[in-house]
Amino acid sequence: xxxxxxxxxxxxxxxxxxxxxxxxxxxxxxxxxxxxxxxxxxxxxxxxxxxxxxxxxxxxxxxxxxxxxxxxxxxxxxxxxxxxxxxxxxxxxxxxxxxxxxxxxxxxxxxxxxxxxxxxxxxxxxxxxxxxxxxxxxxxxxxxxxxxxxxxxxxxxxxxxxxxxxxxxxxxxxxxxxxxxxxxxxxxxxxxxxxxxxxxxxxxxxxxxxxxxxxxxxxxxxxxxxxxxxxxxxxxxxxxxxxxxxxxxxxxxxxxxxxxxxxxxxxxxxxxxxxxxxxxxxxxx
Numbered sequence: 001x002x003x004x005x006x007x008x009x010x011x012x013x014x015x016x017x018x019x020x021x022x023x024x025x026x027x028x029x030x031x032x033x034x035x036x037x038x039x040x041x042x043x044x045x046x047x048x049x050x051x052x053x054x055x056x057x058x059x060x061x062x063x064x065x066x067x068x069x070x071x072x073x074x075x076x077x078x079x080x081x082x083x084x085x086x087x088x089x090x091x092x093x094x095x096x097x098x099x100x101x102x103x104x105x106x107x108x109x110x111x112x113x114x115x116x117x118x119x120x121x122x123x124x125x126x127x128x129x130x131x132x133x134x135x136x137x138x139x140x141x142x143x144x145x146x147x148x149x150x151x152x153x154x155x156x157x158x159x160x161x162x163x164x165x166x167x168x169x170x171x172x173x174x175x176x177x178x179x180x181x182x183x184x185x186x187x188x189x190x191x192x193x194x195x196x197x198x199x200x201x202x203x204x205x206x207x208x209x210x211x212x213x214x215x216x217x218x219x220x221x222x223x224x225x226x227x228x229x230x231x232x233x234x235x236x237x238x239x240x241x242x243x244x245x246x247x248x249x250x251x252x253x254x255x256x257x258x259x260x261x262x263x264x265x266x267x268x269x270x271x272x273x274x275x276x277x278x279x280x281x282x283x284x285x
Contacts, residue, residue, distance in 0.1 A: 005137055008033070014075035015040035018065055027129045028088040029119045034130065035065045037074055037081040041140065048080040049145035049170075049282040050134065051275070052126065054154030054161075057186070058105045061085045064151075067264035073272045077279040080141055084130055086153070088119045101186055102193060108181075109157030110205045112194035120194055123205075127161055127168070147278040149173040151267055152231075156181055159207035159221070159241075163214060171281035173222035173274045175267050176229055179241035180208040186235050208237075208244045220251040222277050224270045226260030 005021035012018075016039040025032045039048060051074070053064045064070065064083045074081050087107030093116065096103035107122035135143045147170045150158035155177025162172035181187020182202045191202040203209040225238050232238075238254055245252040260266040 005034075005133065013037070013071045016071065016075050018071070020061070020065075023133065025088075025125060025129060027121050027125045030088045030090050032085055032088070032125070033061050034085065035061050035081070035083040036134075036138070036141075037065065037071050037083075038140065039075045039078050039080060042078075047140055047142035048078060049147070049279075050080045050082050050141055050143055051278050051282070052130075052146065052148045052158075053081060053083045054109060054126065054148070054150030054157040055083065055086050056150070056152030056154050057086075058100050059086050059154075060105070063264065067268065068271050069268040070271050070275060073275040073279075077275055079275065079279050079282065082130070082134065084126060087122060091119055093117070093119070102189055106153065106190065108153060108187075108190045108194065108205070109161060110190075110194055113201065114194060114196055117194050122157070123161065126157070127165060131168075145170065145282050147171040147282055149175075149274055149278065150177070151175040152236075152262065153178055153186070155179070155223070156187075156205075156207065160205050160210060162221075163207060163210040164204075166214070166217070170284065171219040171278050173224075173277055175224050175270070175274075176226060176231070176236055176262055177207070177223060177238065177241075178236055179223075180206060180237040182206045182209070183240065184235045184237060208241045211241065211244045211250050212248055214248065214250060217250050219281050220253050221245070222274065223252065223254045224266075224274070225254065225256055226262060226266045227256050227258045228260060229262045229266075231262055 005023040009020040111123045112120040148158045155174030195201045
């Protein structure tokens with residue numbers, strides 16, 4: 001059981017490097033992989049701020065690195081990209097791979113409370129274990145300067161993690177987030193299985209409910225949503241989040257993008273805006 005990350009692949013890109021690592025996660029009880037994109041360094045002693053990306057259902061740590069087109073702007077802005085996996089893998093829990101929207105590849109960035117799914121603690125992995133691992137093993141990363149974003153299930157994760165940890169992240173953004181999971185089939189299925197039947201426990205992982213607790217957000221929340229997204233009205237519900245933000249005067253920029261769907265083609269089209277949104281926040285004192 002190697003707790004220290006071991007590099008398993010490396011590819012140069014825009015002067016920096018995509019590096020993939022494997023390590024044993026005590027939080028999840030299994031081996032995990034994650035990617036880091038290191039921008040080109042101006043000086044050996046230079047430290048980069050970090051931007052965490054959380055991927056959606058069925059994805060791994062590879063989708064974003066391969067498909068999102070984020071490295072060009074991350075390179076020019078001097079921001080390191082961190083892409084973890086979406087769930088524990090290899091535990092062989094009964095039923096973990098029975099459906100694409102629950103179990104493996106569908107961790108929902110929460111801490112499960114039901115005994116069967118006790119290893120599904122992606123919230124603690126992303127918020128606690130991974131930053132500590134990065135800080136202790138990569139001197140070139142400044143984990144005290146961090147922001148977070150994601151897509152779909154990962155957009156849900158980014159929004160909820162940010163709202164519950166305003167002291168840890170400078171900014172947040174999302175593509176097509178599951179913005180009100182307590183009211184959509186994906187969220188209801190996941191929350192029932194991971195958290196049980198108590199709806200109050202569900203609301204602790206619902207951005208639309210969490211936003212009502214905050215009245216002093218300084219950074220604008222950026223959300224891009226494709227108008228031709230097949231999941232827009234049944235699963236994502238960004239307008240519920242927009243209404244909740246308006247009620248507490250929380251700064252939100254929700255951009256509805258005509259003609260775009262739920263895919264990485266959409267994500268890649270607006271990725272540069274999101275990287276710059278975070279880069280600006282990460283440069284602030």
